[in-house]
Amino acid sequence: MDTELRHRGGETADNAEDITQAVTTETTKEDDVAPKTTAASSHIPPQVDDILPNLDDKKPLIPPQQDTVPEVLKGLPPRWRNWIIRGIWSIIMVAGFLLIIWIGPLGLVALIMLIQLACFREIINIGYAVYKSQDLPWFRTLSWYFLLCANYFFYGESTKDYFGILVHKDLEFLQPLADYHRFISFTLYVLGFCAFVLSLVKQHYLVQFTLFGWTHVTLLIVVTQSHLLVQCIFEGLIWFLLSTSMIICNDIMAYIFGFFFGRTSLIKLSPKKTWEGFIGAFFSTVLYAFAMAYFLAPYQHFVCPANYDDDLKRITMDCEPSSTFIMTEYNIPVIIRAILGLFGIHQSTIWLYPIQIHALALATFASLVSPFGGFFASGFKRAFKIKDFGDVLPGHGGIMDRFDCQYLMASFLHVYLSSFIRTANPAKLLQQVLQLNPDQQLNVFLQFQEHLIKNGLLKA
Amino acid sequence: MDTELRHRGGETADNAEDITQAVTTETTKEDDVAPKTTAASSHIPPQVDDILPNLDDKKPLIPPQQDTVPEVLKGLPPRWRNWIIRGIWSIIMVAGFLLIIWIGPLGLVALIMLIQLACFREIINIGYAVYKSQDLPWFRTLSWYFLLCANYFFYGESTKDYFGILVHKDLEFLQPLADYHRFISFTLYVLGFCAFVLSLVKQHYLVQFTLFGWTHVTLLIVVTQSHLLVQCIFEGLIWFLLSTSMIICNDIMAYIFGFFFGRTSLIKLSPKKTWEGFIGAFFSTVLYAFAMAYFLAPYQHFVCPANYDDDLKRITMDCEPSSTFIMTEYNIPVIIRAILGLFGIHQSTIWLYPIQIHALALATFASLVSPFGGFFASGFKRAFKIKDFGDVLPGHGGIMDRFDCQYLMASFLHVYLSSFIRTANPAKLLQQVLQLNPDQQLNVFLQFQEHLIKNGLLKA
Structure with missing residues (x-):
């Protein structure tokens, strides 16, 4: 579970102003830049106004998070108060996460599924709020139906791949479901598609198609990517643990470096992010990944793919570890050898677990590219003038706010494994x-x- | 190539009025139903107006098709004139299509790719026109870049699957491209994604995210589905020929039945479609498919999967035909036997190619479900108040107008093959x-x- 803290301390107080200000600024700007449009729309009745986002309402689309601050914390300045609340919730999330790792891969799959549902709900609700779709026939039902279809398809594919033998032997009545899985999924989807077409109503065409697209893009982002992550879990817990915890580490270190050394703004989309935080986080994450891989590599529980043991009738993670997890002697590159020489270290080889090298690659992506997932989410929130995706996690915002960077990382991990590791x-x-x-x-x-x-x- | 004629004879003349009327009706309606919104937007400057679809402009988004009618046809009533123009173009398209079948699978793949590009272009251009995105930084480039990435990924996967051996033996320098195909595709995509995030500009956030979604939904519809069709081509030309020609047959027969017997309107989205056309087309398509499968089944050129012959250094379609294409004796179901008995036919078995039975299943989908793809496209065009997706094909509209039903059919064929046929x-x-x-x-x-x-x- 992601406990990213980032360097946006007193956001609860600050950001609300930020957004109000943004609205005011933009309003002024539009008036300056595009007087023609304003004029044009004043003489033609704005017939599509009520079905298209009119984001200048003073009432926020998603009600802002209600912070119920405990008495003890009320004396503190908001920056520190927020820090403590987020800290406590971070610890709760990490503890829950460790519990689930202990339970094993199926617990993790269930967790990912829940997170995915929550993220879908948050994004879809924004769509509903933005396009004022309360009275749209069927739409709410349909988008959840599409979510169901997508999950049925993807989780079914995984189950078939990894537990095909189990189904084949002990759950024979499920065999037709496995054999015709694609056909059943497609039929389910097509039923939804036809229902959508039949639900089209003249005065709502535009908003219905917009929300159709919205639902599908959400599915693309949330469902397909969590499915990719689920597949990685079965390849060995270490991959999942390394990559998700790297993102958490990167977020926390960016926050800490930004908090203490932050001077230079990184990107306009997230004004609280700094170059100092970004660079500090990069080095911290690389070190963290290198060390973490070293500590996890010796344990079969982490490095073995999940397998259904037909004798024990349960999922086991026992195996002869693959070469990726066996200590290997590597030649140190000449340049690094020269640098080490300066410190009096004269060594030409080093013993490493190969996974430590893979961890470096993953860490580089986690700290240099994954943040773009976060920037994308920030931009999205700014586009629709909302502060957070939700208010489920006190001090953190919505579930999606915590997982924005994880999704991109999940895809990368999947691609990395299938290109370089998975046989x-x-x-x-x-x-x-x-x-x-x-x-x-x-x-x-x-x-x-x-x-x-x-x-x-x-x-x- | 789709030569659908449907039952909307004098559309060029009629439909323009239809749409104008729709605009007027809706405008009135909005005024009645939502006076609050109009009031609200009159005292707050409509700041997002110029970036969101304002579809009540009198100027159409996509300029209407310029019909350059030859002198000979000018005396005819528009209904018949249009009929003749469409007919001539249908013949041209069918002739071109036959030529390409003769060339073989690679010609077909190239054709599908071209059609896909044209459809993507048409849909994306509507997005540009609707959201008035002329001055958006980078966006046009980015959406074509995403198209490139998606195609690189999908066509690469197919090439790897079907011509892996060729690459392995004769084109060894391409081997790394094959081995790391996913990784390369993902890297390309992520570069585009980061470029998108970096191109975000405050005053355009909303429209940038909207077009990002628009591009991805278009990719989902156009690229993924044409890729599914490409895979089917390599499974044996007969599948491709049967399923695409069924849609054409269904469209033509619906038009003919509708033209002569059409009374009862089928669906509001396409007012020219009738129940009589729909039902007549269903029976015609089933008969057509059953007969067509019978005629194509004996030829290896149609039934054999494409294989790269290492000795001949070219793609061949020679094989021992699989059981699907071998005459088999079937018991006639009791009910049908009873009906035949009424006509004096006393037969308990029948000799058929198994593919003829599959053809019945495909025909049922083609005539009952595929039209929903067309309704969806009609609804989409009505939502954005456009008449056609383009004006490339005289009398037919844009490429996408001809292929709207084919996309759904392509997915079905793929799912059907992978569930019931493909080993x-x-x-x-x-x-x-x-x-x-x-x-x-x-x-x-x-x-x-x-x-x-x-x-x-x-x-x-």
Whole structure:
């Protein structure tokens, strides 16, 4: 769970002003720059006004977070008060997270699913508020239905991949669901699509299509990316733990460096972010990842892919660790050797877990690119003039506010694993081969045999 | 190529009035229903007006199609004139299409790619026009860049799957591109994403995010679905030919039945569509599909998956046809037997190609569900008050106007094939197995051998 604190201390108090000011500034600007448009729209009745975002209402779209500050904290200045509230909630989230790791991969999958639901709800609710869609026929139901379809499809695909054997042997009545999974998912989706078309009503066309798009972009961001993360969990907990905790570390360190050394503003979208925080966080995250990989690599619980053990009838994480988690001797690059020489260290090789090197790559992405996910979310919030995505987590805002950077990281982790780490799953491949028709099977077998003999793995 | 004619004869003349009327009606309605909004927006300057669709401008967003009618046709009534123009263009398109089938799968892939580009262009241009984004920094470039990334990713995946061996053997310098395809695609996309975030400008936030969503939904509709179709082409031309021609047949028959018998309006979204056309088209399409499957099934050119022949150094479509294309004796269901009995036909079995039964399933979807793709497109055009997506095809409108139903069908075909027809590709599976590490390979080999012996395919 993400406990990002960032360097935006007294945001609760400050930001509200920020936004009001932004509204005022922009209003003035528009008047200056585009008098023609204003004139044009004054003589034609603004017929689409009530179905399109009219964000200059004084009433905020999403009611601002109600901070119920405990008595003890009331004497403190807001910056510190907020710091303490966020701190306490961060600790609660981290504790809950550790509990779930202890439970294992299925607990994590459930957690990701819950977070995904919460994020979807927050983004969709903004859409409803912005496009004033209270009286739209069916739409609320339809967008949740699409969420259901997307989840059915993605979680089904994962279940099929990883627990296919379980379904095949012990839950045979589920076999048709597995065999025709895509067909069923597609049918479900198409039903929703047709329902959408049938629900179209002349006076709402524009807003209905807008929200259709809104729902699908949300699904694309939230559902597909959490699904990518779920797949990574089954590849070994270490990947999941490393990458999510890197983002948390990066956020906290950016906050701390920004808090103490922050001078130079980084990007207009997030005015509280500084170059000092960004750079400090980069180095901290790289160090953190390198060390964390070292500490986690020796444990099978973290490095082994989840497997359903047919004898024990439960998911196990026991295996012969792959070479990625075995100490290996590396040559130190000449440049680094020269630098070490300056400190009197004369060593030409170093023993590392290969995963430590992968951790460096992940950390680089986590601290240099992932923040763009956060900037994107900030820009989105500013576009729709909202402060936070929600108010579920006191001091933190909505769930989506905590996970904005995690989504981009989840995709990266998935792509990284499938490009550099993941080898095909032998059991799954065998299963696929055995579904070929007899002739093809025999053909594959003979070619396979020939290959093995040629490579000396098998005697002729 | 889709030559749908539908039953909307004199559309050029009629529809323009339709839309003007729609505008007037809606304007009146809005005034009646929502006086509050109008009042509210009159005392607050409408600051977001120039970045949000103001569709009541008298000037159409997309200039209406310029019909340059040849002299010979000028004497005819518009209904017939339009009929002839559309007819001629339909013949041109069908002829071009046949030419491309003769060229083979690669020609078809190129054609789909071109159509996809045209559709993307049309939809994106509507977005630009609607949200008046002429002065948006970078956006035009960025959306085309995203299109490029999506295509690079999808076409790369297909190429890898079907021509992996070719790359492996003869084009070795492309091997890294194949090995790290996902990583490269993701990197390209992320660069675009970061560029988008950096291009955000305060006064354009809202429209920038809207167009970001617009681009992604367009990619989802156009690129992913054409990619699904491309994959189907390699499974055997017959699937592609059957399913695309069914849509064309369904459109033409709906037009003809509607033209002669149309009385009852089908759906408000497309006022020219009738129940009579819909039902007549359903039966015609089912018959057409059943017959067409019968005629195409005996030819290897149509039924064999495309394979790169390493000796001939070209793509071939020779194979031992799978059981789907071999005449099989079926029992006739009791009910149908009873009906046949009434006509004096006493037969309990029938010889069919199994694909003919699949063709019935596809035809049912093509005539009952695919039209919803067309309704969706109609609704979309009405939402944004445009007549057609473009004016490339005289008498037909834009490319997207011809392909609206094909996209849904493409997805269905893909899902249908992967659920009921496609068996794993033996060559691809072997390739994956050979990428395992030696221990795993040996392990898979031994288990495979055991299985084959148990099933009597191999002697112990």
